[in-house]
Structures are given as C-alpha cells and as structure tokens.
Amino acid sequence: MAELTVIVGCMFSGKSEELLRLLKRAAIARLSTVVIQPTTDTRTVGRVCSRDGRCVDAVVVRDARAIPSTAGLYDVVGIDEAQFFDEHLLSAIHELYAAGKRLIIAGLDTDYRGERFGYMDQIMAIPEARIVKLRAVCMRCGEEATRTFRKSGAGAQVEIGDGDKYEALCYSCYRLASERVTAPNPTAAAAQRVLA
Numbered sequence: 001m002a003e004l005t006v007i008v009g010c011m012f013s014g015k016s017e018e019l020l021r022l023l024k025r026a027a028i029a030r031l032s033t034v035v036i037q038p039t040t041d042t043r044t045v046g047r048v049c050s051r052d053g054r055c056v057d058a059v060v061v062r063d064a065r066a067i068p069s070t071a072g073l074y075d076v077v078g079i080d081e082a083q084f085f086d087e088h089l090l091s092a093i094h095e096l097y098a099a100g101k102r103l104i105i106a107g108l109d110t111d112y113r114g115e116r117f118g119y120m121d122q123i124m125a126i127p128e129a130r131i132v133k134l135r136a137v138c139m140r141c142g143e144e145a146t147r148t149f150r151k152s153g154a155g156a157q158v159e160i161g162d163g164d165k166y167e168a169l170c171y172s173c174y175r176l177a178s179e180r181v182t183a184p185n186p187t188a189a190a191a192q193r194v195l196a
C-alpha cells in the first residue's frame with residue numbers, strides 16, 4: 001500500500017539518518033529500495049550518508065521530472081535533500097503514490113532565515129503525508145535546536161556547506177547569534193526576522 005513519510009527539521013537533526021533507518025527496515029522486509037538525490041547537493045554525490053558514517057548509494061537526478069522513471073522499478077523510494085528539487089517534485093510524488101509506492105521524502109522545511117524551503121511545505125500539506133519533524137541539539141547551549149544558523153549571515157538561500165558554514169541552534173541562541181552577524185542595525189533587523 002502506498003505510503004508517504006516526510007522527514008523534516010533543521011540541519012544536523014538526523015534527517016538522513018532517519019531516512020536510512022526506514023530504508024533499512026524496508027530492505028529487511030524484502031522490499032526493493034532506491035534513493036534519489038538532487039544535483040545541488042554536492043557534498044556527497046551519489047551517496048546519502050548519516051552523521052554516524054553510514055552511507056547508501058543514491059541516484060543523482062537533475063530534473064524532478066525524471067524521478068518517476070528512475071523510481072519506477074522499486075517498492076520504496078527515498079528522496080534526500082528534497083528542498084532542492086523544483087515544482088515537478090510534487091507531481092512526481094503524486095504519480096508514485098498513485099502507483100502504490102512507499103515514499104520517504106527528507107529535506108529542510110525551513111532555510112537559515114526560518115523561511116520555507118523549496119516545495120517542502122506543499123509536500124507536508126499532502127493529506128496522506130505522515131510528518132516526522134526532528135530537532136537537533138543546540139551547538140551553543142545544549143537545548144533542543146529548531147533552527148539552522150548560517151555563520152556568514154544573510155545571502156542567497158542556497159549556499160552548500162555543512163558544519164563549516166552552519167550551526168543548529170535553539171530559538172534563543174539563534175536570536176542572539178543573528179543580532180551579532182547582522183550589521184549595521186543588528187537588533188532591529190534580527191528581531192524582525194525572528195518574529196516574521
């Protein structure tokens with residue numbers, strides 16, 4: 001029976017790890033699995049890895065329109081870094097779900113500004129979606145982290161990086177950190193961004 005699981009959360013929250021865990025369960029149940037990743041994710045081309053070092057091979061897809069044909073032969077379809085795909089991802093998901101596939105979509109639901117990322121919000125709004133929203137550990141205070149903080153401050157939405165460029169922060173630490181990187185009028189701009 002078709003299933004749609006959507007794994008979201010900030011960076012370092014274990015989304016890929018959860019994706020790999022669900023794929024492993026499917027493999028134990030003798031279902032065939034495939035993992036798809038967008039070309040934008042240049043950190044680990046052709047592989048999806050969890051933070052604890054486990055990896056699976058992934059098929060790199062440039063255009064979301066190619067997802068149904070890539071996934072067609074498999075029972076279970078995992079898509080990592082789904083926020084980087086264009087709007088055709090939505091129709092691909094609908095097509096595969098209608099075909100009875102078990103779909104596991106992992107991605108950032110919000111960017112470093114706390115604003116929606118790609119088409120993740122629309123995927124989460126699909127009535128059949130089961131949402132798994134994960135939290136990281138705040139890298140400054142140890143509380144639960146809900147936000148991705150970009151150390152370099154404002155700029156384009158997509159800037160590929162990992163621990164070198166981003167931190168997982170709780171709401172309070174995010175507000176403090178945002179005030180420090182936003183010049184020349186840090187407090188007002190940061191407060192506005194957090195509250196928006």
Ligand SMILES: [Zn+2]
Nearest residue numbers: 138141170173
């Ligand atoms: Zn914190």
